[in-house]
Amino acid sequence: MPRRDDLSSVLVLGSGPIQIGQACEFDYSGTQACKVLREEGLRVVLVNSNPATIMTDPDFADATYVEPLTCASVAAIIERERPDALLATLGGQTALNLAIELSEAGVLDRFGVEVLGANLEAIRTAEDRLRFRDAMDEIGLESARSAYVRSEPEAQQAAKEYGFPVVLRPSFTLGGKGGGIAYTAEELTRMIRQGLADSPVHEVLIEESLLGWKEFELEVMRDRADNAVVVCSIENLDPMGVHTGDSITVAPAMTLSDPEYQRMRDASFAVLRRIGVETGGSNVQFAVDPKTGRQIVIEMNPRVSRSSALASKATGFPIAKIAARLAIGYTLDEIANDITRETRAAFEPSIDYVVVKIPRFTFEKFSGTDDTLTTRMKSVGEVMAIGATFTEAFNKAIRSLEEGRFGFGDRESEDIDDGTLEERLVRPTAERVDALDEALRRGWSVDRVHELTGIDPWFLDQLEQLVERRRQVEACGALDAVDDDLLWAAKADGFSDVQLARVLGTDEAAVRARRRASGIEPVFKTVDTCAAEFEAYTPYHYSTYAHEDEVRDSDRRKVLVLGSGPNRIGQGVEFDYCCVHAVLALRDAGYETIMVNCNPETVSTDYDTADRLYFEPLTLEDVLEVCRRERPDGVLVQLGGQTPLKLARDLEEAGVPIWGTSPDAIDAAEDRGRFAALMETLDVAMPPGGMATSVEEARGVADRIGYPVLVRPSYVLGGRAMQIVYDDTALEGYLREAAAANPRQPILIDRFLEGAIELDVDAVFDGTELFVGGVLEHIEEAGVHSGDSACTIPPFTLGRAQQRHVRDVTRGIAAGLGVRGLINVQFAVKDETLWCIEANPRASRTVPFTSKATGTPLAKVAARVMAGSSLADLRAEGMVPGLDMVDGPQTAHIAVKEAVLPFDRFPGVDTLLGPEMRSTGEVMGIDLDFGAAFAKSQVGTGSMVLPTSGTVFVSVANRDKRAIVFPVKRLVDLGFSLVATQGTAEVLQRASIPTAVVGKVSDGETDLIDQIESGAIDLVLNTPFGSRTRGDGYAIRQAAVGNGVPCITTLAGILAAVHGIEALRAGTGTVRTLQEYQSEFRDTVRRAIEMDGA
Amino acid sequence: MTDALFVLEDGTHARGTSIGAPGTVFGEAVFNTGMTGYQEVLTDPSYRRQIVLMTAAHIGNYGMNAADAESDAIQVSGFVVRSAARRPSSWRAEASLVDALRDEGIVSIEGIDTRRITRHLRDRGAMRAALSTEVLDVDELVAQVLDSPGMEGQELASEVSTRAAYVVPPVGERTRRIALVDHGTKRSIARCLAELGAEVHVLPGSSSADDVLGVEPDGVLLSNGPGDPSTVATGIATTRELLGRVPVFGICLGSQLLGHALGARTHKLTFGHRGINQPVLRRSDGRVEITSHNHGFAVDPTTLGEQLDEHTFDTAHGRVSVSHVNLNDGVCEGLRAHDVPAFSVQYHPEAAPGPLDARHLFADFFDLIDAGSGGTN
């Protein structure tokens, strides 16, 4: 069946901000969909509140709305655009839920918008666990037995029926709050009370436990002719009980015999047909009893998912792209397989390698939360690795994580007793892989470890083989005692040069030299969907130790772009955006582009983004091997965040040509000493500070610079373990708990600039000229990590003169460092002084936001500059505007970036913002006035939605009491009623603002918490009381987050919120496309230049 | 560490580790792209005189078990894999792959860059090969390969066919009687028929039409089997005589025999179809089925007779259409006669290993029977 001719425009829903469980895989799928739909001549209207995505680039859709993904705003967009159809299956759960809301609100009917792919009935059946179970019963498939209970007896009854343990899933709670697994009747009694209390509807789903069963997932596609194929089978190394998203997963499935696999395959088709996925991709999850092979359907997602992104990268079969084609009417047999060209999409990929995915966690940033891996996903990112065998892929995946391990067992044995070790094996955490190594090292049998972990013996045997291999190498004692056969075998098992060096007490370079001397070097093979049955035309490669290399040589000028690796807090999709832009820009400039990255969620690892894709770990060894094979003319290290930056120097030493800012200049910016010296000479102020290797020294420094001070360990990046300290006792406390200072690992102490305005500047320097892409003014004061604070373009309080000063200082720093390309400088403005906090000689988190807000593609500009163009050249090409916003006109619109924090996933963690970054993603609110833009940014976060009426609870620190009066008065004028704690209430009452008083939680008064939980409070304004964070404030903030009540913890945030609420009440918000905002601004600038000229 | 050698007639070779029996074996080198089902492949008689290379990285993970065997012995002459499981893991496992290979005397090798060999066979076509744990000198082993026979012109079906007839009882009440002419049949073909209530009379491949009709079958199924179809003279003659007298269903080699019986010729494919992900387009309704394949030869439809329309030809037995084609390379994957009750598929509706998408063909066969006889006996 050819494509439907009754469609001319399609509305595509994105997935919004990056959150745990919903990351950039949906930028990848959405971007593919947009590309395809436009190729098919359809008008694409896109809505996504996430500015850091490729899909929201104006070039990827005809009309791009960076607006909140809410029923109201999308309804307005539909009314304005009148699309024929809605495509919601590529935007994750967010898009699916929104589609349901839109139809229930009657919007789709009113404007005659058809839903493509999975219909709403299908989505509902898949989402509702009981309806799903009934559907499965109908088609004779088993699903876990479960029942909704509303009382303890009911729960015990269900448990009796299923037998312990049972899984509890309270309805409608965030972060799996109140959920868990009960092993005994007593536990159940305790947990069900909690669960029922936590559930707003006093309902808990009790489910038969399948803990320890094997978990599988099939990625399936179906077309409207009812052809169905399995794209990929995935087996979890972690058994049931660890969320798939948190599990180490392997493709293809390793331990299913053909009859079992075929049964699962047919079952997955039956599920799609019953649920009613007419066209597109879905995944179906299964649990398999290792003792009997009994198969149970866990769930299905009637949409593309994180695992379909993984499956696409693992097989070369672009699920999202094909799903989009199916949605507009094609059938699988009509769609060509771009990799083989001659074959079609109606087939099942066969892979002749092994793919391993390992998630990355960030528990260290969320102290106070339980780090057990459970049925709720907690990981923030993932890596994928490809190898000829499981062991090779597994080792490559471990070193891709960038967590200091360069392979399985790359660690010192721990002296913990067997009991402790057993506990670590029984209770899965992010460290479980180390525990496995420890156990196998101790000679524990595969069976014993299997008993404790539930991990399939086949996998454990593979790991045991790695332990044995390491022993063989260790036994050689020295590098030159290792013969070629053993060295080859170790490399084929995926051992890195670093790990071998550590085992043999030498260094990485020596191992590499030894390898090269014997010609032991990897070859590069191709991901081709068909196990080499047909010739492949797409250069999508992975390294392995084998005997044939498949890379086609080319004599074009080549530039290699290093990616940013796994998403983590502090380094996410923003950097992938920059990498992709660099690739696109240099491709247009006629270079052959080569991408190296190991994050399966990303657009950069889509095989048709760069001319050549190497799916490899971003370690020195792996990058050098790619360079050895490709001999690029230049390598870009500025776009992938810290990951490639850290490699710059070693790459250069190995003779790799680094384009742009030199590794030495990078070092000058990263090394505190060198940087401080430079600031000295430029006489740019920096917060006074010092280093300390002991408590005494620390006290000394603090006395010299004066409290409050900002302390952090010198050896961790990304603002980790940073704290603001107000006095000696707190300082000692920090040294005791957070970072035991010692000569090897000193701590850094800086004067903390209290109440300072923080700025971010994103600029490009070509050696003579500096172009300021944007000066971003933060809403929260310095002290809240730049990544966690909201910020605006144009700056809302900074005057032109100040902006000029900022630009001049930035230029001085860029020139002083010797930057070629991007630079990001963070400043703090306090009593007329401009303090430099740090300079990053690379793309920053805010580059995509700045580019979207202003229309100047900074990353593209930077890439061209690194490749040798001057800003003047690029201005001539029209890529850079004739005036920057410092001298020229400012945008008529205001763009606000707001951070999205994952607190709902980590119950118990204090939600106070601080110098340590904890946000996972961001949203952008854009409109013609600050209030409306800010309000949109809050709505966009989903958790900070501002109320327009109701009751506000206020409790602020003494230093904020005066400042709070006016904003709160304004809220009362707007019709809000107030509740406050004694101290705050008195201040307000003196200003004759009617305020109800509630008792302090610490005085045993639970009234307030009850009010929050019962939904009587619509907004919480709570600024911290000095350092007493675990006091009342903590309990209040927990209650707020736990019940989805927006909670603002900074004065600046409160002031902005009031503006936002005013705007919401006045309804001044408008919906317009990014294209409109940007072209309007371009015209303004053009006119301004003409005026100058005239 | 390497103690086994694998060579192709053109001198391409690879050294690896022996995981099976000691010895030297010759055969046609072919690759199979299935990611599951190695045991079914090993025991499929159609792989006679072939050295089978698996493209999947890990083989043997779930061990071996009696239920999945397609015949009572391992049939391949040699087995080539990248990595063989040291420890199988499955509740179904009864033995490990390597033990089975050793016990049944199958020369086998691991530690091979299987993708390199596969690409080579894909580009140059299937060719003669040898696998040895004794002759480790390349030139010497290649020389021996060049003396060994190729697949073309080889009659192997009789080697693997049953000598004596036997009966597979129906599952449940008997609904039909089917004669299964065994040219090297896989067990699951009889199983699929029996599960539909057929009493299956398995007859030697050498059976004459009278032998076949002697069991008074409601229908005749021509089985799969090894070797060059053009050499299976009796099979072709028998089939020709049966046409029009009893409904005929051919599978794989059986399909090629039907082709010959209808007057067509078969030709050798460059490297054949061996795997479980082959998309086959059913021309009647345009539906695609993912099917299990194992064939190196195929019917050349243009030799069926005068072409009546795009897919229909005029043969000695009336009009015959190409009912199925391979979506990848357009190869003829099925025939349907319009004027006599006969049809065939080049692939494996019984799967084992592979998708069950085409299982319905056995029921279709019974419908064809009913259409003719107007009921069961």
Ligand SMILES: Nc1ncnc2c1ncn2[C@@H]1O[C@H](COP(=O)(O)OP(=O)(O)O)[C@@H](O)[C@H]1O
């Ligand atoms: N009945 C159960 N017993 C044990 N673990 C379970 C059970 N059901 C689900 N799980 C685990 O919880 C994870 C998440 O469950 P799932 O139903 O897939 O929800 P989600 O929508 O979050 O993916 C699964 O990957 C599985 O590991």
Ligand SMILES: Nc1ncnc2c1ncn2[C@@H]1O[C@H](COP(=O)(O)OP(=O)(O)O)[C@@H](O)[C@H]1O
């Ligand atoms: N001296 C200081 N005074 C006030 N706030 C500071 C100071 N130094 C850092 N900060 C705050 O801490 C945050 C993180 O510090 P920064 O040096 O940028 O670390 P990172 O490398 O994590 O970006 C900054 O965004 C700023 O809000």
Ligand SMILES: [Mg+2]
């Ligand atoms: Mg799931």
Ligand SMILES: [Mg+2]
């Ligand atoms: Mg910073």
